Amino acid sequence: MLKTEADGRPNHAALPETMKAGFLDKPLEVNVRKIPVPEVTGTEVLIRVEAVGVCGSDVHYYAHGRIGKRLVQYPHIQGHECAGTVVAIGDKVTRFQLGDRVAIEPWVTCMSCKWCKEGRYNLCPDVQFLSTPPVKGAFVQYLKHREDFLFPLPDHLSFEHATLAEPLSVGLHAVRRGGLEPGSTAAIIGMGPVGLMTVMAAKVFGAKEIIACDVVPLRLEAAKKLGATKVINVAEKNVGDEIQSLTAGLGADVVLETSGNDKALQSSVELVKRGGALVVIGFPAEEAVPLNVTLMLQKEINLYSVYRYTNTYPLAIELLASGDFPVDEIITDRYSLDEIQQAMEQAHTNKSGSLKVMVYPNQ
Ligand SMILES: [Zn+2]
Numbered sequence: 001m002l003k004t005e006a007d008g009r010p011n012h013a014a015l016p017e018t019m020k021a022g023f024l025d026k027p028l029e030v031n032v033r034k035i036p037v038p039e040v041t042g043t044e045v046l047i048r049v050e051a052v053g054v055c056g057s058d059v060h061y062y063a064h065g066r067i068g069k070r071l072v073q074y075p076h077i078q079g080h081e082c083a084g085t086v087v088a089i090g091d092k093v094t095r096f097q098l099g100d101r102v103a104i105e106p107w108v109t110c111m112s113c114k115w116c117k118e119g120r121y122n123l124c125p126d127v128q129f130l131s132t133p134p135v136k137g138a139f140v141q142y143l144k145h146r147e148d149f150l151f152p153l154p155d156h157l158s159f160e161h162a163t164l165a166e167p168l169s170v171g172l173h174a175v176r177r178g179g180l181e182p183g184s185t186a187a188i189i190g191m192g193p194v195g196l197m198t199v200m201a202a203k204v205f206g207a208k209e210i211i212a213c214d215v216v217p218l219r220l221e222a223a224k225k226l227g228a229t230k231v232i233n234v235a236e237k238n239v240g241d242e243i244q245s246l247t248a249g250l251g252a253d254v255v256l257e258t259s260g261n262d263k264a265l266q267s268s269v270e271l272v273k274r275g276g277a278l279v280v281i282g283f284p285a286e287e288a289v290p291l292n293v294t295l296m297l298q299k300e301i302n303l304y305s306v307y308r309y310t311n312t313y314p315l316a317i318e319l320l321a322s323g324d325f326p327v328d329e330i331i332t333d334r335y336s337l338d339e340i341q342q343a344m345e346q347a348h349t350n351k352s353g354s355l356k357v358m359v360y361p362n363q
Pocket residue numbers: 055056057080081166167
């Protein structure tokens with residue numbers, strides 16, 4: 001029987017009692033099991049998860065069971081790039097109704113600490129980020145989330161495209177932090193999904209030249225379609241020489257490193273113009289990476305680190321909905337939740353043939 005609110009509106013759709021969830025039981029092994037559908041109270045919203053993108057961080061935890069000192073606590077549920085439909089609302093929810101289509105900014109923060117108050121809620125000490133251990137993620141059929149981290153989707157924006165608001169948010173935050181200005185030259189290292197979304201962000205922020213670097217031809221092709229003005233296959237060409245010649249010997253105004261590769265980060269210092277900015281986005285495999293600080297000082301480089309994003313979802317959704325970017329190009333593989341093991345394997349092993357792997361928990 002449907003419960004109703006005081007005003008007679010139903011507060012949830014007809015829901016099953018249990019749902020499927022993809023459990024990471026040990027490295028490289030995911031199993032689907034049934035668990036209860038969560039109940040919502042207060043400002044919580046229950047979302048039927050329609051699409052979830054597999055993120056590089058998901059793949060890293062899947063394969064290695066850890067990122068740095070953060071260990072997976074098994075069994076774990078992964079997935080955080082997600083969108084879906086509102087199917088139940090808590091009694092204090094004011095912003096959403098049943099049937100609303102939403103993108104999920106995949107965390108909740110306290111909203112009262114120093115950093116939350118400053119708008120830098122990515123630095124909240126009490127953040128709970130979906131899929132970052134021990135917090136469980138979105139490879140489930142139904143997910144509960146606080147309403148202030150949900151964003152409405154325009155009708156014509158598909159759920160799978162809406163999931164890209166997450167990696168695009170990283171790109172937007174990175175170009176903002178790096179102070180990328182209209183007319184400038186951006187060099188972006190690493191054309192995985194975050195790199196590709198950073199190409200989009202650089203274009204939106206008015207970069208005149210966007211130089212995309214990677215070793216995988218498929219990724220470089222996608223970069224061109226999303227707005228890169230020049231692509232460099234670093235397996236074939238010397239990036240330093242190429243960027244020198246493309247910038248009349250000046251170097252790039254902003255270099256954005258998304259690959260997390262030690263060598264790429266180290267050589268990024270050389271690619272930056274004197275007085276320019278280096279934005280570090282990709283997590284390196286080792287915690288400490290030696291950098292040429294002397295050269296950084298001599299060039300007076302601004303070094304920025306980027307940790308996730310803040311206040312980017314509305315813009316990200318608008319850009320994805322604009323139709324200005326052929327983002328469909330980057331979704332290369334599609335799986336149901338029952339096929340989650342294959343989805344993770346594909347993302348893990350087929351880095352040259354696969355860009356974004358998408359999972360549909362309710363198909
Ligand atoms: Zn992600």
